[in-house]
Amino acid sequence: MRRHPIFSVLGRAIPFGIAVATALVLSQPLVRAANSPVMIGGPFTLTSPDGATVTEQTYRGKWLLVYFGFTSCPDSCPTAFLEISAALEKLGPDADKLQPLFITVDPQRDTPTVMGNYTQSFDLRIVGLTGTPQQIAAVAQEYGVYYEPRKSGPGAEDYVMDHSTYLYLMDTEGEFVRGLDADTPGERIAEVVRGAMAKAR
Template identity: 50%
Template sequence: MSKLKIIRYGAWAAVIVLAFVTAVTLITQVIAPSANRSTLQPAAIGGPFELVNAAGETVTEADLEGKPSAILFGFTFCPDVCPTTLSEMQGWIEALGPDADKLNYLFVTVDPERDTPQVMGDYVAAFDERIKGLSGSRQQVDAMLQAYKVYSKKVPLDDGDYTMDHSAAVYLMDADNRFFGTIAYNEAEETALLKLRRLVKETPEAS
């Protein structure tokens, strides 16, 4: 093989290696989570709210500060999504052990006309006492749904009753009530627990 061919092959090999390294770098930048978590917490999600707990006490975002939170929006007449997710939340609480007490757990109704504060309290009591049910007036609930960008729609049924279509994800907020991420409906338990443990770990106030 001539010296010129060797030089050419060497140059081609260098180009291929450079292209591969560049591609890997770009893929890593896209897939890998940013070291600055501010890119993962849109300011548009979350904000002030004022609701009522089962004891008739006013609850606001200030009552959550100091601990990160896992928030589910739903309603007590929900046939599957809400009871399934609350059962999963109960499992997360048990699996987290001592770390479970470092988080707030909320179930916020999207149907305050039927879900009074007392109804919400009785409903969540069947799962875990650390899960707090919240309701309020239609105006109060709608204000929180808007702040958290939660989809909710009343759907009429043939018998004259209605059901509610709504967002199914669990919203994760840090100890300063900033958006941290979500746990999807029916997400694998191992993945959900990783997110919750990361939320606790990355929140100094919860340590």
């Protein structure tokens, strides 16, 4: 569907190359050339914590702040959600226009219930989404997200997920606006979101 040229090779790139390529696109505010939109994001079918099937159309009319990670993540994911929670507080009434989404890259362990419990520990307004491995792979490809399991011990459950760590701001039509590092302070996230909303009016 909607693709930015740089993401056409992400599926074949080595992890370092993916990180660099993604950073080049996401580190700057979106600038669209005539008839040449930046294409990050796209259709998906996933499962919400209550077991309902959701798609990208479920969230039309809302600004989205999308993050990919996993609930067993020891550092970057908790940091991201603490800052997202802070941003929601800073946004005040404007927070009602924003839907933060947490999409797991570890669907084998991150069931709908696990996702729901995890996001509720940060902020009830954050929605955790999971799906089949195929569904997760598809949405990750749409967003140019890198992820890969890395063994941490001899058991089947002894692994962590290496993954890219960006926040994707999408507008009410599902179009990419800009990316932010996952450790961006909540106050800065709120500033960026509020600014994008103001420009869209």
